[in-house]
Amino acid sequence: MTDRDDIERCLRTFKAGYGHFIRQTPLWQLPGKALGVECGEVWLKLEHLQTGGSFKARGMLNRLLSNPIPASGVIVASGGNAGIATAAAARELGVRCEVFVPEVSPPAKRAKLAALGAEVVVTGAAYADALKACLARQQETGALLTHAYDQPEVLAGAGTMAAEIEQQGGVPDSVLVSVGGGGLIGGVAGWFEQRSRVVALEPELAPTLYKAREAGEPVDVAVSGIAADSLGARRIGSLSWSVTQAHVRDALLLTDESIRAAQLWLWKELKLAVEPAAALPLAALQSGRYRPRADEKVCLIICGANLDPASLN
Template sequence: MLSRYQIESCQRLFSEGYSHFIRQTPLWKLPGQALGVACAEVWLKLEHLQTGGSFKARGMLNRLLSNPIPPSGVIVASGGNAGIATAAAAKALGVRCEVFVPEVSPPAKRAKLAALGAQVVVTGAAYSDALQACLARQQQTGALLTHAYDQPEVLVGAGTLALEIEQQGGLPDAVLVSVGGGGLIGGVAGWFEQRSRVVALEPELAPTLFRAREAGRPVDVAVSGVAADSLGAKRIGELGWQATQAHVRDALLLTDESIREAQLWLWKELKLAVEPAAALPLAALHSGRYRPRPDEKVCLIVCGANVDPASLV
């Protein structure tokens, strides 16, 4: 299990030498009424403004800084965001990067990878297929493997986001977190522990944590739907599973319709251009799947912005 000390040490590392890369993203506090929610305040952690357009930059940079990088560079499988973050970190450190993405990955994300100088390999129908191809390639080249969500350094890096929230605003009553493979919620839960209520949110069509809880262990699930490119891991990561078992009581499912409606609401009402995965926290509030108390301060992690603007209509 990761510790709060590890997260604090990672944040110091970022601030002392990499503040040009890891941004302190804004925490926007609004009255609940401004978002149509019956609670005291809604905090929007605007992590979609992070380098690479998602929270992933934190974990990927920490992974690269924590390990020797061979001449063959780094390698990762990703639906898009982890690859973009790894490619950006690799470019900042001046090392090679190879990214394996599934066919479901959006063209906009592939184009961003190429622009960052990564070698992009498109293979397989889903993230799990791209991961298997990536692992086989890593055995050939010896490149440093950066996992999208299931390495300690990745969770620790993600935990700095939660530490930043507390530094900026204090402790929220609840933190709503989108879940794919579990790297983000693992880091967030590892920092807040049970001092704030951490709520796991997944699409109905990609219920990796929800099904694991039903089975009592991580299991493979079929994944599809509007957020599959970001939340398309077919099995919850072991580290995320451990963290959620220890610190997360609630795991909720959301319809694709509610996710899409929240994504469009964020654009039309607040001019936040975000991907579907970033809209799950608002969807949980607007759909009533999460019902805050009237006096509650609820933090929504707006986790990614790698979206084609033409889709926001």
């Protein structure tokens, strides 16, 4: 399992030579009432301001730095954000990048991939279909495979964000985390372990971790809905499954309506333009699916901002 030692090594690597690429993103610390929530404080980790517009840059760069990169470069399947992060890291290191995305990926994300110099292949209805095509292509070219969420380097990279939270504000009482394949929550739970209550949040229409817990093991699920481009993995990653079994007690489901309402609230009230996946933590609070104590310090991971701004109108 990814643990604090792995994350600390990754953090040292970033600080030693890549501080210009991996940004220390802000941590807003607000009274709960500022967000209409009955709790002591709400911390917003503004990771949507990271290079590439999401937390994914951390794990993708760590993956590339940890392995030899062949002349054929790197290859990844992604709903968009992992591809953007891999393309940005590949450009930073001066290597070729090929990205497979499903048809559900938004045009805004495809355009950003192209702008970063990636070769973009659109294939399949969902992430799992793009991944299958990507794996076949990787066998042909021998390119370094970067997985969107199920590699140790990816989880350790994501965990550096949790380490930053502790450096900036200490250990929160709880951390609310959006889950797709599980790379983010795997890193966050790997860092905080039992020192903070890490809560997994998923859309009702993409319940990979929730269904895995019902079945007692990772299983394939149907995925759709408002956040499917970012949280559209059909199965929780095996690494994140292990970490969450050890360190995550709560797995909660949210309606698309509550996610959309929170996304619009973040824009209208705080001027934070974020994608639906980034709104699940606030949706959990505002809908009452997660009820903090009156004195609780709750940290919300605002994980990504790769969206078409027109969608906020």
